[in-house]
Amino acid sequence: MARKSPLTLVALTLSGSLLLSGCTVTADISDWWSETFGDASGPPEVTEEFPYVREGRIFQDTGRDNEMRFAITGLERTDEYTVMYYEVTYLDEFSGANRNLSMAHTLVDPLTGRVYREFLDEEGLKYGSESPNQDGLYPVFDGVTNEYVRYYPRLPDEVGQVTFTGSGLGAMTGIPVQDVEEERTDPEDPNGSEHLTPDNPPPSGENLTFANRRPDEEAVADQGWVQSFVDSELASTTRDGDREIISLHSDVMFEFDRADLTPEAEDVVRRAATTLAENVDPEEPVITVIGHTDGIGDEAYNDNLSVERAENVRDLLAEELGGGYELEVEGRGEDEPIAREGGPDDEQARARNRRVEFSYVFDDTVAATEEEEYDDDGLGAAQRNVTWPAPYEDDPGSVVAEGELDGVRLEVHPLRRDGAYLIGTVALTNTTDEPTMPEMGGREALQAGGPEQFNKGTLGGFQLLEPESGLVRYVARMDFGDGRYSSFAEEVHMLQPGNTYSLVAVFPAPPVDVEELTLRAGPFGEFEEIPVEY
Structure with a gap:
């Protein structure tokens, strides 16, 4: 049976151990890295050299797109939360009510794809540093640094560093997570509410600080997964959290308006079976085979056709996989198109919608060694590379x-x-x-x-x-x-x-x-x- 690439799996396994220990790179790991990746830079040390700083121009809703300095000064994991401390300084002439048009502040675990956003209240206002007027806006003065505190869900213990997005200045990778017994104390005399008008800046050299509001029972924070999509002429793979969907293009599997498999189908299903045997979680060995059609024809007819196609694929897949798996069948007809039909690329869109999918929970615990041979007999679109x-x-x-x-x-x-x-x-x-x-x-x-x-x-x-x-x-x-x-x-x-x-x-x-x-x-x-x- 073909196996996952040892390079991919060793990289994942060693990454996890490095992050858990928080140590520097050992000689053995460095040697392995050099042999595997050649002259590429080695695995990073997990350091705690705050602040992490970015400078650049950001989009504002008023069009006054100013140069900004954004500095993460701490990312701390307590028993309850992950707390981010950061500072913002506008370097150009800047005044009035402006909103940064960047994506929402997000912490991403680049190994698992888990994503975390800030705690918000029912009005959509952020916990942490309070807006003085409770409207989400903060006073800003040229060259004056604003200090902020924000709360995220508690990151899992094994997460040692994250990627931050949302400053408007790109992705900030390699931000270390510091474990602390107690959260930092609140600002002693927050002065943000005392400087709300352009003609009343703080004294030279003084930062703006704000009252702190910790999450309460009304707080909610979005958590989710990075969803990715890889495509080929034969198949595509959608990965979302712990679930994968391998989609085989039906035109490779079936003649138009037919449910019996083409001569090519046996090879395609054999390759899919190899990939599924590698990827399916043995603790949850359920594979759902789902048939889809395009929008041509009667809805009831398409429903039946999609079921028949899925059943035929299921039967061949069962022969290839052998025992140990639970194979389920669904037919969804024309109900879930992934490409819009009726446009200038109608033929290609309909071909994309005619598909058979394998949906399953993938196994993320597989370990491998450098010596294991790698036989690329699976579907390249389904390979995870970490x-x-x-x-x-x-x-x-x-x-x-x-x-x-x-x-x-x-x-x-x-x-x-x-x-x-x-x-x-x-x-x-x-x-x-x-x-x-x-x-x-x-x-x-x-x-x-x-x-x-x-x-x-x-x-x-x-x-x-x-x-x-x-x-x-x-x-x-x-x-x-x-x-x-x-x-x-x-x-x-x-x-x-x-x-x-x-x-x-x-x-x-x-x-x-x-x-x-x-x-x-x-x-x-x-x-x-x-x-x-x-």
Whole structure:
């Protein structure tokens, strides 16, 4: 039977032990890293050298897009919460009521894909540093530092470092979690409410502080998972929390309007069986085979056809897998399309919707050793690739590609591995004399028949193509349950003249031996040979 890549699994296992111990890298681990990854930088040390600082220009709802300094000064795990301490300083001329247009503050465990957001009250106001007027706004003065406290759900004990997003200045990786017995004391004489008008700044050198409000029984905090999507000509895989869905394209499996398997189907199901045997959690060995059709034809007929197709796949899968699994069948007909039919790419969209899926809970406890042989006989789209969490960097690296469209220059930085993900960083510059909203493509940037749910947001249309395997990696999104999703990419807003903005999009990571990928950047076109760095 084929096995998961030992490189992937050893990386995951060692990452966990490094984070649990909080120690420096041992010689043996360093030797293994060098042998596995060559000249790439080794696994990061978990240090506690706060503050972690970013500076750059952020989007504001008023268009006064100012330079901001954002510094995380502590991330502490108590018995009840995870408490983040941070400071914000606006470096340019800045006044009036403005709102930062970045995504919500989010902590991400890059190994498991768990995501955590701040505690909010029933009005949507944040716990921690209180808004003086209870409206979510805070007084801001040029060059004056505001100190803030925010509360998150308690991170699991095994999480030693996280990635932070939401400052508007990109992803801040490698932020260490400090275990403390007691929470810090509240600010002694919070002065934020004393300086609410532009003509009443605090004395020179004095920071603004605010009264602290701890979460109570009304507090709620979103928790969820990073949901990723990897596509190929044969199959696609959606990963969400501890559940995976492998989707086989039905046109490989069935003739049009038929439920009997094509001659190719046996090989396809055999490969799927190999992947399922590797990935399914042995503690919950249930595989649901789900049939789908396109929207052509009668609804009841499509329901029956989807069931028949799923049953035929189930029967062949049972022969390949043998015992030890519970195989269930569902037919959902035309009820759950993943691509919009009836448009200019109708044929491709309908082909995408005709599919058979395997849904299961995956096994995340598998251990492997370097010596185990790896036989890539499974579906490449279903492979999980996890390496070390990325250490903190305040520089996205050199510009490796660039292009220009309608007065907007796009600069592409190297892709950076962070646990199970790749962080893509680009910069947009308005080279004109007028504010401009760049056309990032929207639905027009979709590959023909592509799944719309992974193209939300103005960077959502970006994709990574693996030239040798043909696998396509879409921008990830965060799933908070109850149909609530958030794109794991920064939104692009109005670009002010001459300004440059740094933006990130997060993708599922490729295998460790992939050193370059092609970036599909919507209307800016394709950029080949974008390096993947550790």
